[in-house]
Amino acid sequence: MSLMKEKIKELAKRKSEQYAGGGEKRIEKQHAQGKMTARERIGAFLDPDTFQELNLFAKHRARDFGLDGKELPADGIITGHGQLDGKLVYVVSQDFTVSGGSVGETTANKITRIMEESMKCGAPFVFINDGGGARIQEGVDSLSGYGRIFYNNVLLSGVVPQISIIAGPCAGGAAYSPALTDFIIQTKSAKMFITGPSVIKQVTGEDVTAEQLGGVEAQMNYSGVVHFVAEDCLDALNTAKKLLSFLPANNLEDPPELEFDQETEPGYNEFLNTIIPDDPKKPYNMKELISSLVDNGDFLEIQENFAKNILIGFGRFAGRSVGIIANQPNYFAGVLDIDSSDKSARFIRFCNAFNIPLLTLVDVPGFMPGIKQEYGGIIRHGAKMLFAYSASTVPKITIVIKKAYGGAYLAMCGKDLGADRVAAWPTAEIAVMGAEGAADIIFRKEISQAEDKEAERQNCLEKYKDKFYNPYVAANRGLVDDIIEPGETRSYIITALDSLRNKRDIRPNKKHGLIPLW
Secondary structure (H helix, E strand, O other): OOHHHHHHHHHHHHHHHOOOOOOOOHHHHHHHOOOOHHHHHHHHHOOOOOOEOOOOOOOOOOOOOOOOOOOOHOOOOOOOEEEEEEEEEEEEOOOOHHHHEEEOOOHHHHHHHHHHHHHHHHHOOOEEEEOOOOOOOOOOOHHHHHHHHHHHHHHHHHOEEEEEOOEEEEEEHHHHHHHOOOOEEEOOOOEEEEEHHHHHHHHOOOOOOHHHHHHHHHHHHHHOOOOOOOHHHHHHHHHHHHHHHOOOOOOOOOOOOOOOOOOOOOOOHHHHOOOOOOOOOOOOHHOOOOOHOOHHHHEEHHHHHHHOOEEEEEEEEEEEEEEEEEEEEHHHHHOHHHHHHHHHHHHHHHHHOOOOOOOEEEEOOEEOHHHHHHHHHHHHHHHHHHHHHOOOOOOOOEEEEEEEHHHHHHHOOOOHHHEEEEOOOOEEEEEEHHHHHHHHHHHHHHHHHOHHHHHHHHHHHHHHHHHHOHHHHHHHHOOOEEEOOOOHHHHHHHHHHHOOOOOOOOOOOHHHHHHHOO
């Protein structure tokens, strides 16, 4: 056997040892838990035979607590890049079969190298989490590694899309890297929290299970940390694929445009002329309205079960990606509160960072009243929406469907917050506040002096509605560009987007604005 053949044989043997991860028994255990291995996840995510692994032979240099001389294949992390639908993507996948997927110094080095290269090459970064957090045997070196990961998360922010998939445990400091990324997809079997149930029991005396603390219901419905819930690993990977299909590779590119057949997707939709009930107290489902507007009825909703009074997500108009924000009238009447304000503002800022136009569908009765909201800082949280919309320079199109009252109307991207197009349906009610409250203030004297106060109140109420409960006053002031037939809405949006394609919005030179986060 020639020297080269011997060397190639040795290489194949060494690679095989690295590819084996934690060994057959640990891989079988991973499968028994319904989980894919780190390499299987990458294989299912990327286009076949496109993954190029980097730093396969990287090795830890720890010597304490039993790590001296211990082999940890690939140091518990698979890193590299490949193609997704023919486009470059950088991927990191934790290997739970190796040291529980824990992160040490070398692990962090591998991760940060991929992050740095994804930024240099302008390609999305996807991190598949399935690990026990910092490798405690490596002490401060492990902590330093996480610090460098967090730092690079911030450097990548607004430059390339970052997606985290939580496919197993993600605890302690490990949870902060996903929190610094743009979108988090969590499988139903995964857990994500800062401190586990045992620590909470010791410190606060509270009894809670891992599922109650860090399961998908906790992190989607209550905390709003998670953006998508997946049935399993494969579903999570498919969700990430679909999400990336709406996004540009980086902040210097426009969103992808798909081929569009205008004959199969006409601009006019008669259904929209009937979606608003005649009874003003009867709600309707805004999701049906959105599905009737976007290409093929395809709306990718984000944070579906968090702050359900507002909807956010991606759709396409004539093949072009658009970010959609819409009040949901069949949940708390579509009112804005603390959570819905945060949910919207974050999404608006993401779309602006990646050149994705914004479509806002308005049916809002106001901000949520109440002591809990005031003490919770509704003023500060609501201001985040005002800030996010005002700071956005992408094309902004607003359609007023029905109610648009007070400051909440402005917060839903009114003309004065820089909306490029504002159109209203004939059903739109654009006013400072609801009719009953307004009439009681404006006509207080007439009502108080009337013999039949209730009859006079109803009479004054109708006067106010006739005067202000329509879109025409706003249109007279130039605050509404056009009043359109509902069935024409899709065509209006497509035409507006096309005209705004080359929009430029020059802003004052500054380091950054100060969004009200405190």
